[in-house]
Amino acid sequence: MRFTYNKKEKLKSKKLIEQLFAEGKSVSAYPLRLVFLPTTFEDAVPAKTGVSVSKRNFKKAVDRNRIKRLMRESYRLNKAIYFNNLTQQYAFMILYIGKDKPKFIEVVTRMKLLFDKFQSKISET
RNA sequence: CAAGUAGAUUGCCUUAUCGCUGUUCAUGUAAAUGAAUGGAGGAAAGUCCGAACACCAUAGUGCAACAUAGUGGCUAAUAACCACCAGUCGUGAGAUUAGGAAAAGUGCAACAGAAAGUAUGUACAGGUCAUGCUGUAGUGAAACCAGGUAAACUCUAUGUGGUGCAAUGCCAUGUAAACUAGCGCUUGAAGGCGGCACGUUUGAUGCUAGAGGGUAGGCAGCUAAAGUGUAUUGGUAACAAUGCACGCAGAUAAAUGAUAAGGUAUUCCCGUUCUUUUUCAGGAGAUCCUGAAACGAGUUCAGGAAGAACAGAAUUCGGAUUAUAGAUUUACUUAAGCA
RNA sequence: UGGCCCAUGGUGUAACUGGCAACACGUUGGUUUUUGGUACCAAAGAGUCUAGGUUCGAGCCCUAGUGGGCCAA
Numbered sequence: 001m002r003f004t005y006n007k008k009e010k011l012k013s014k015k016l017i018e019q020l021f022a023e024g025k026s027v028s029a030y031p032l033r034l035v036f037l038p039t040t041f042e043d044a045v046p047a048k049t050g051v052s053v054s055k056r057n058f059k060k061a062v063d064r065n066r067i068k069r070l071m072r073e074s075y076r077l078n079k080a081i082y083f084n085n086l087t088q089q090y091a092f093m094i095l096y097i098g099k100d101k102p103k104f105i106e107v108v109t110r111m112k113l114l115f116d117k118f119q120s121k122i123s124e125t
Numbered sequence: 126c127a128a129g130u131a132g133a134u135u136g137c138c139u140u141a142u143c144g145c146u147g148u149u150c151a152u153g154u155a156a157a158u159g160a161a162u163g164g165a166g167g168a169a170a171g172u173c174c175g176a177a178c179a180c181c182a183u184a185g186u187g188c189a190a191c192a193u194a195g196u197g198g199c200u201a202a203u204a205a206c207c208a209c210c211a212g213u214c215g216u217g218a219g220a221u222u223a224g225g226a227a228a229a230g231u232g233c234a235a236c237a238g239a240a241a242g243u244a245u246g247u248a249c250a251g252g253u254c255a256u257g258c259u260g261u262a263g264u265g266a267a268a269c270c271a272g273g274u275a276a277a278c279u280c281u282a283u284g285u286g287g288u289g290c291a292a293u294g295c296c297a298u299g300u301a302a303a304c305u306a307g308c309g310c311u312u313g314a315a316g317g318c319g320g321c322a323c324g325u326u327u328g329a330u331g332c333u334a335g336a337g338g339g340u341a342g343g344c345a346g347c348u349a350a351a352g353u354g355u356a357u358u359g360g361u362a363a364c365a366a367u368g369c370a371c372g373c374a375g376a377u378a379a380a381u382g383a384u385a386a387g388g389u390a391u392u393c394c395c396g397u398u399c400u401u402u403u404u405c406a407g408g409a410g411a412u413c414c415u416g417a418a419a420c421g422a423g424u425u426c427a428g429g430a431a432g433a434a435c436a437g438a439a440u441u442c443g444g445a446u447u448a449u450a451g452a453u454u455u456a457c458u459u460a461a462g463c464a
Numbered sequence: 465u466g467g468c469c470c471a472u473g474g475u476g477u478a479a480c481u482g483g484c485a486a487c488a489c490g491u492u493g494g495u496u497u498u499u500g501g502u503a504c505c506a507a508a509g510a511g512u513c514u515a516g517g518u519u520c521g522a523g524c525c526c527u528a529g530u531g532g533g534c535c536a537a
Contacts, residue, residue: 050378061437073383235483266520276518276526
């Protein structure tokens with residue numbers, strides 16, 4: 001699997017996002033929080049993922065863009081390890097709930113922990 | 126040199142790996158894959174003016190409301206910009222000004238003061254036949270001046286129709302032209318129409334409210350534009366004309382990046398080279414020479430450490446506003462400064 | 465994208481037409497009480513979000529900004 005993250009893997013449907021926040025479950029590994037919902041869609045990808053940073057915590061657009069880029073990058077590099085053996089299509093939204101600007105290595109380690117938690121949670125049910 | 130004034134330019138670089146996005150081409154039924162090429166700013170920011178563009182009736186009349194306010198120029202247009210005049214501030218280079226009208230009218234002026242706008246009291250002096258007739262004193266920001274105040278109302282002149290790309294046009298998907306209450310159906314509900322009136326026009330399977338059902342995807346608008354760079358000419362200048370070259374982001378839970386390594390401007394630390402300053406001692410005798418010490422300043426070289434500010438397009442332009450580490454550079458000023 | 469409103473002691477509010485920034489709670493000290501509370505007495509605490517301007521004089525008027533809140537599609 002290639003380390004890609006193109007338009008088809010992005011969560012873009014407004015309707016699906018509203019459904020995700022209304023019905024989805026969540027796990028968190030501070031400063032990240034993952035909201036997920038098993039669903040189906042037409043494109044042949046295992047998951048659609050979006051990232052989000054609160055305007056309340058980061059007032060400047062430059063800071064928000066930087067954090068979202070770091071989150072997308074760490075998702076792109078690590079998704080293959082976890083999602084190749086998914087049996088169900090998922091919608092994900094990763095939120096940044098911290099209040100300080102992170103470094104790349106921190107985001108990567110927490111992202112890995114986050115998806116470890118996610119896998120143990122879905123294997124329970 | 127120091128202190129200062131007014132501008133102008135710039136505001137990280139290289140390599141490797143892995144990505145994102147627009148366009149074009151190739152392969153492919155398609156999904157997709159590959160290649161080439163483009164991909165944030167001087168403020169993209171806040172949203173204070175002015176326009177373009179789109180729709181509402183190509184936009185009516187009056188009132189109201191709002192904006193502007195020396196003169197001339199410039200511009201698509203402006204409250205921006207340029208030149209000049211005048212006022213104020215500064216030694217000066219320069220800075221700054223909502224800079225029309227107080228003889229159309231209404232209002233306002235605390236305290237002090239006799240009196241604050243229909244004036245004229247006290248004391249002293251002068252003057253007169255006589256009298257606030259004249260001057261001075263005293264209060265105050267202002268005391269008779271056709272006073273001040275218009276960033277008080279107002280008047281004058283000029284200008285402004287409204288809504289905004291979530292405009293607007295089209296395609297696709299889907300539901301409920303159902304239910305309840307009120308108003309109305311040519312004797313006119315309601316809308317176009319923005320604060321009001323007039324006027325005009327549309328108008329019945331209609332309008333308003335309640336409760337409820339559905340959609341919330343795509344395409345166009347969407348980037349070639351009052352465009353950018355440069356040269357010449359005209360103009361004091363803003364700016365204009367002409368030639369040549371370039372073809373310059375287009376995302377939409379929102380691209381333009383991430384990581385690693387190296388480097389540059391610059392800053393700091395330690396050592397070092399040279400110059401200078403101060404102190405002490407000795408010599409000469411006028412303003413100097415020699416030696417020692419000290420820390421301060423500048424500077425050369427080597428090593429080490431840190432190492433880029435403010436900030437992210439969202440229909441598009443023109444201006445002004447605010448934020449901004451540092452670097453480069455032009456012109457000019459100096460009363461009191463140092464050599 | 466467009467529009468509207470607010471900012472005054474630590475907190476919540478006043479200040480009329482421009483003329484000495486007021487009140488309550490809180491704070492500090494004292495009296496009363498065995499102690500604490502209550503009650504009473506006294507004191508401190510601000511120059512009105514920032515920078516300019518108009519004016520003799522600005523919390524109030526004007527301009528620009530900063531921060532906060534709200535509304536519409």
